[in-house]
Amino acid sequence: MDSSQIIILAIIATSIATYISRFMGALTSEKVSVKSKIFKWFNCVAYSTLAALLGRMIIFPAGVLADSELIMRLIVFFTCISIFILSKKNLVIPTIASAFLLSFLTNI
Amino acid sequence: MINSQAFLTGLKSLKGARSPALPLAACFVALGALFKDAGFNIQQSAASSLFTYALPGQLVMAESLLLGASVINIFLAVWLVNFRLYPMTVSLFPLLEHKSQPKWKYYLSCHFLAVSSWLIAKESYKKINAKYRIDFWMGIGTGTWLTAILMTVIGYLVADLLNKEMLIGLAIVNPIYFFCMMIGAMKNLAVSISVILGTILGPVIYIFSSEWSLLFAGLIAGSVAFLFGEKNGQ
Numbered sequence: 001m002d003s004s005q006i007i008i009l010a011i012i013a014t015s016i017a018t019y020i021s022r023f024m025g026a027l028t029s030e031k032v033s034v035k036s037k038i039f040k041w042f043n044c045v046a047y048s049t050l051a052a053l054l055g056r057m058i059i060f061p062a063g064v065l066a067d068s069e070l071i072m073r074l075i076v077f078f079t080c081i082s083i084f085i086l087s088k089k090n091l092v093i094p095t096i097a098s099a100f101l102l103s104f105l106t107n108i
Numbered sequence: 109m110i111n112s113q114a115f116l117t118g119l120k121s122l123k124g125a126r127s128p129a130l131p132l133a134a135c136f137v138a139l140g141a142l143f144k145d146a147g148f149n150i151q152q153s154a155a156s157s158l159f160t161y162a163l164p165g166q167l168v169m170a171e172s173l174l175l176g177a178s179v180i181n182i183f184l185a186v187w188l189v190n191f192r193l194y195p196m197t198v199s200l201f202p203l204l205e206h207k208s209q210p211k212w213k214y215y216l217s218c219h220f221l222a223v224s225s226w227l228i229a230k231e232s233y234k235k236i237n238a239k240y241r242i243d244f245w246m247g248i249g250t251g252t253w254l255t256a257i258l259m260t261v262i263g264y265l266v267a268d269l270l271n272k273e274m275l276i277g278l279a280i281v282n283p284i285y286f287f288c289m290m291i292g293a294m295k296n297l298a299v300s301i302s303v304i305l306g307t308i309l310g311p312v313i314y315i316f317s318s319e320w321s322l323l324f325a326g327l328i329a330g331s332v333a334f335l336f337g338e339k340n341g342q
Binding site: 003004006007008010012016021022023029030032033039040042045046047050052053054055056059061062063065067068076081084085089090091094095096098102 | 125126130131134138139141142147148149152155156159160161162164165166167168169170171172173179180182183184186187189190191192193194195196197198199200201202203205211214215218219221223226272273274275276277278279280281282283284285286287288289290291292293298299301302303304305306307308309310311313314321322323325326327328329330331333334337338
């Protein structure tokens, strides 16, 4: 099999693996009432899984972020979260600041 | 069939100061550049964002391919990293449910479920009439999804113009933006504990098991947070 076919197979496998979770979620949702405890539990699990993923992206990143240093990522993380809180939850400033700050810190 | 007003309201969430367009653009441009590096052609890169549309899974796929992993291994690794979409869907779709709406809308539009669209929908669904919330969701999803596909293509095309420092800068935008959005969502005890404990447990469990860390961290932190919330009457 040539590399192009492997890439296409990988895209198909990735797409199916991803859609399964979404579709199962849509099916389960039909049986879950907004007022039920199980809904609240799912809500907590959703937020914590997402937080776990984001925490992991900062500490143990995949892709190009892995080429930056952990200490630099942590400096950017704490600086930008502080900006977010101090700026009364402005999303644009910390987001743009994060890109420039990490590029700058990686470059020096 | 689809309420155009609700759909457009959803689509318009791409505009304004809380827009996810900027962080989505940043991370999918970085992904497009990574795909070029990994030997994808432009059609394959676009197809990946079109059919998968879940950044962490796409990153896992690209890196696994570079390491020469088998398709079965890629499938399992992606399933585990994207399993978060299951609890995310179950914690959103009941809020969009309406008896008068056909099921195909839910089965199709679940494809739009991603961190960006999920956080926006959770934040703003109350403003929309319950009957048309699914149309509102389809508007949000269409906008974020198309942004991701377009930016993957742009990232692929401009890959050679971006140096490593610039790509690193682009890649950090995504987790920072979503962390800010999640801190903004910490309005009750249960959600606050979920976010803080999840952030800590995710990397800690990763040290012991890279593949299962998200699933375990999510289940443990989420269940602890739920019990605390229940005990404190929230």
